[in-house]
Amino acid sequence: MTTLEKMARLAAGSSFDSVGPASGHALDLAKVEALGRGTKYDLCTSSAARREREEGLASALRGGLCHSFTGSGRCVSLFKTLYTNACPHDCGYCPNASTSAKKRIFSYSPEELARITLDLYQENRIEGLFLSSGIGRDENETMEEMIEAVRLLRTAHHFRGYVHLKILPGSSKEHVRQAMELADRVSVNLEGPSAARMAELCPSKEYENDILARQRYIRDLSRDLALPAGQTTQMVVGAAGETDREIFDRMLIEYDILNLKRVYFSAFTPLAGTAFEDRKKAPAWREHRLYQIDWLRRVYKLDEGEIAAAFDDDGFLRNSDPKVEIARASLEEPVDPNGASFAELIRVPGIGPKTARRILICRKNSRIERMGDLAKLGVAARRAGPFLKVGGKAGATLDRWGA
Ligand code: SF4
Numbered sequence: 001m002t003t004l005e006k007m008a009r010l011a012a013g014s015s016f017d018s019v020g021p022a023s024g025h026a027l028d029l030a031k032v033e034a035l036g037r038g039t040k041y042d043l044c045t046s047s048a049a050r051r052e053r054e055e056g057l058a059s060a061l062r063g064g065l066c067h068s069f070t071g072s073g074r075c076v077s078l079f080k081t082l083y084t085n086a087c088p089h090d091c092g093y094c095p096n097a098s099t100s101a102k103k104r105i106f107s108y109s110p111e112e113l114a115r116i117t118l119d120l121y122q123e124n125r126i127e128g129l130f131l132s133s134g135i136g137r138d139e140n141e142t143m144e145e146m147i148e149a150v151r152l153l154r155t156a157h158h159f160r161g162y163v164h165l166k167i168l169p170g171s172s173k174e175h176v177r178q179a180m181e182l183a184d185r186v187s188v189n190l191e192g193p194s195a196a197r198m199a200e201l202c203p204s205k206e207y208e209n210d211i212l213a214r215q216r217y218i219r220d221l222s223r224d225l226a227l228p229a230g231q232t233t234q235m236v237v238g239a240a241g242e243t244d245r246e247i248f249d250r251m252l253i254e255y256d257i258l259n260l261k262r263v264y265f266s267a268f269t270p271l272a273g274t275a276f277e278d279r280k281k282a283p284a285w286r287e288h289r290l291y292q293i294d295w296l297r298r299v300y301k302l303d304e305g306e307i308a309a310a311f312d313d314d315g316f317l318r319n320s321d322p323k324v325e326i327a328r329a330s331l332e333e334p335v336d337p338n339g340a341s342f343a344e345l346i347r348v349p350g351i352g353p354k355t356a357r358r359i360l361i362c363r364k365n366s367r368i369e370r371m372g373d374l375a376k377l378g379v380a381a382r383r384a385g386p387f388l389k390v391g392g393k394a395g396a397t398l399d400r401w402g403a
Pocket of ligand 1: 087088089090091094095096097098133134135202
């Protein structure tokens with residue numbers, strides 16, 4: 001992995017001859033490191049979140065490079081940075097907040113950021129840029145500078161790399177449009193699932209006006225502007241007392257009404273010096289279970305009523321596979337792989353869409369009589385067994401669907 005320190009040194013070592021007149025300009029390594037580190041909680045993929053969770057804080061602090069997926073599904077390496085770490089907002093979990101312990105403020109200029117990105121790109125260290133930011137003095141001034149950095153890359157230097165550009169809360173519609181003309185993906189961070197939770201997370205932000213109105217701008221402008229990798233967002237999990245059900249309900253609106261491509265989740269970790277430093281860390285498995293629910297909805301197309309079975313009476317997911325929870329609650333009897341429809345097959349734990357399609361093709365030629373036949377088609381036999389009836393026998397080892 002290219003570490004943040006290494007990226008800073010590579011950037012510092014570049015002459016920047018290819019980007020304007022500032023050849024030989026000394027780069028502030030501390031700035032590159034601080035602004036790279038400042039994106040720790042900006043997610044571009046669920047796998048980045050998982051990696052950081054698995055490898056811990058040290059890994060995140062070494063960051064500077066993240067991976068994302070283009071509109072065509074290709075994985076790309078990105079230079080991930082803030083434009084500035086100055087911010088007047090008071091998000092309780094954020095080290096860049098005005099209420100957090102005093103820190104050194106750094107900002108790029110558009111030319112400087114374009115130079116660094118281009119140089120890393122030309123050295124094949126990165127394939128694109130993930131650009132987020134604090135608000136700086138004013139959201140529109142900072143947004144304008146971020147856009148200018150990307151415009152320099154795209155127009156002056158014919159940069160064809162991938163760009164994920166954050167839309168700052170409260171940005172003007174014109175800035176949203178300009179960002180969408182230049183970027184492959186844009187995102188506005190939701191952070192909380194509702195106005196009430198946002199008031200707890202960040203009293204200085206207006207949920208409806210600063211966040212949701214900007215998401216609607218993006219949705220509406222997408223009708224005329226190509227945005228290959230779409231609009232995404234992210235929510236902090238477990239910082240404001242919100243339930244998983246609240247997050248899920250918000251997720252449905254994001255996908256069904258606002259046409260988002262992806263919703264990302266970040267389990268809350270209290271950081272020293274922030275207003276929330278004494279709050280309890282959210283368990284990492286909570287984030288993982290939310291991604292599983294997201295997958296069941298987005299890829300398996302399970303409906304809201306079915307997914308409701310995965311939540312307990314208080315609206316939280318249990319730390320167990322939600323697909324198993326849902327199957328236990330909704331399947332009346334074991335599924336016969338010789339007669340089940342595609343929709344019935346993918347509801348069985350251990351059978352995904354690809355495997356369900358293989359089963360449908362296979363049974364055109366011969367009956368499926370043994371679990372071994374299913375295993376050869378890709379079925380996870382141990383998970384699926386209790387929910388299937390194969391060769392006239394239902395999964396017999398468990399009481400109903402297994403307790
Ligand atoms: S808006 Fe909130 S989360 Fe974003 S940089 Fe400012 S304080 Fe941090």
